Amino acid sequence: MSAVSSTDEPQGSRSARALAFASAFVACGLAGGALAITVLGRHHSAAVSLELPAPAPAKKAAAFVPAQGDAQSDDGAVLPPVTKPVYAGKALLADPALIQNTKQGPLPRVAEDGRTPMQAYAAPAADGKARIAIVVRGLGISASATKAALDSLPAGVTLAFAPYAQDVSKWVAEARARGHEVLLEVPMEPYDFPDSDPGPHTLRAGQGEGTNMDRLTWALTRITGYAGVTNLMGQRFLSDSDALSPVLTYLSRHGLYFFDNGSATQSVAPLVAGQVGAPLVQSNAAIDTIQTALEIDHRLSDLETSARANGSATGSAFLYPVSLSRIAAWAKDLKSRGFVLVPVSAIVKSEK
Numbered sequence: 001m002s003a004v005s006s007t008d009e010p011q012g013s014r015s016a017r018a019l020a021f022a023s024a025f026v027a028c029g030l031a032g033g034a035l036a037i038t039v040l041g042r043h044h045s046a047a048v049s050l051e052l053p054a055p056a057p058a059k060k061a062a063a064f065v066p067a068q069g070d071a072q073s074d075d076g077a078v079l080p081p082v083t084k085p086v087y088a089g090k091a092l093l094a095d096p097a098l099i100q101n102t103k104q105g106p107l108p109r110v111a112e113d114g115r116t117p118m119q120a121y122a123a124p125a126a127d128g129k130a131r132i133a134i135v136v137r138g139l140g141i142s143a144s145a146t147k148a149a150l151d152s153l154p155a156g157v158t159l160a161f162a163p164y165a166q167d168v169s170k171w172v173a174e175a176r177a178r179g180h181e182v183l184l185e186v187p188m189e190p191y192d193f194p195d196s197d198p199g200p201h202t203l204r205a206g207q208g209e210g211t212n213m214d215r216l217t218w219a220l221t222r223i224t225g226y227a228g229v230t231n232l233m234g235q236r237f238l239s240d241s242d243a244l245s246p247v248l249t250y251l252s253r254h255g256l257y258f259f260d261n262g263s264a265t266q267s268v269a270p271l272v273a274g275q276v277g278a279p280l281v282q283s284n285a286a287i288d289t290i291q292t293a294l295e296i297d298h299r300l301s302d303l304e305t306s307a308r309a310n311g312s313a314t315g316s317a318f319l320y321p322v323s324l325s326r327i328a329a330w331a332k333d334l335k336s337r338g339f340v341l342v343p344v345s346a347i348v349k350s351e352k
Contacts, residue, residue: 105221116255128340155179188234
């Protein structure tokens with residue numbers, strides 16, 4: 001019998017062996033591909049991706065959330081002792097005869113010759129039978145808003161400064177140099193305190209008199225050159241005669257008048273002021289409760305009607321841009337209509 005050659009292998013055996021070889025080759029290829037993916041990373045087709053930044057850490061809530069543009073501040077640096085008269089332009093800004101230098105800062109007082117801060121820091125007043133005083137509140141916190149008020153309002157407008165800004169003294173000096181009378185805003189408790197919080201030194205109804213006097217003294221020593229004090233919020237405080245009486249007494253003894261800005265509808269300030277003999281003026285109305293040009297113009301017209309009937313009228317406004325623009329436009333032709341724009345101290349004198 002002759003041997004069988006390789007070429008004589010049956011066709012089925014050769015096909016099975018070829019299939020096994022091909023399967024092994026594919027398996028090796030897949031294994032190699034898996035290794036390549038593991039080492040080199042998977043290939044991606046072109047795509048649009050959005051990388052979101054990591055969220056910023058949450059800011060700690062401020063202890064004092066200001067109302068109507070007001071802002072928080074630390075107590076600030078204590079003003080230096082006043083040892084000689086200080087002027088802003090031609091206007092008196094500080095007089096040692098009218099100041100008691102304390103650890104907290106310069107505290108206003110009545111001079112030994114009887115002069116009062118209300119008299120010494122009063123702005124000039126024009127003569128006229130129908131006098132109107134306008135107080136614009138909230139200055140000294142926002143630099144841009146304060147500058148806008150100083151640039152747009154006539155000198156006859158009285159300006160009220162909140163005590164919290166670090167550089168409030170600089171703005172007061174600028175206001176005095178431009179001829180404005182200045183008021184200090186003292187934070188007082190509103191009805192919805194602490195949801196509405198006028199600041200860490202707020203005078204509160206039901207608080208001990210000593211605590212309120214300490215807080216009042218802190219506010220009074222923040223600036224110099226102011227003729228009077230007005231309320232920063234204070235709807236609840238001004239409705240409590242027991243809390244308000246010592247405050248008005250204190251202000252009167254230090255030669256300052258009080259301007260009730262009219263925001264507290266149940267204010268007993270006029271009644272208490274009469275009882276303790278404190279000089280006070282109450283605003284006829286807040287002219288920008290509705291912040292539209294038309295409504296503000298109507299409120300200013302109402303002040304003219306009141307001044308014509310009673311000889312004087314007072315209004316207050318916040319330093320909203322629309323308030324500043326309407327007051328400035330209204331004041332331009334005021335004299336031609338028979339009225340004069342005066343500082344609040346002129347109304348105080350006329351009511352004494």
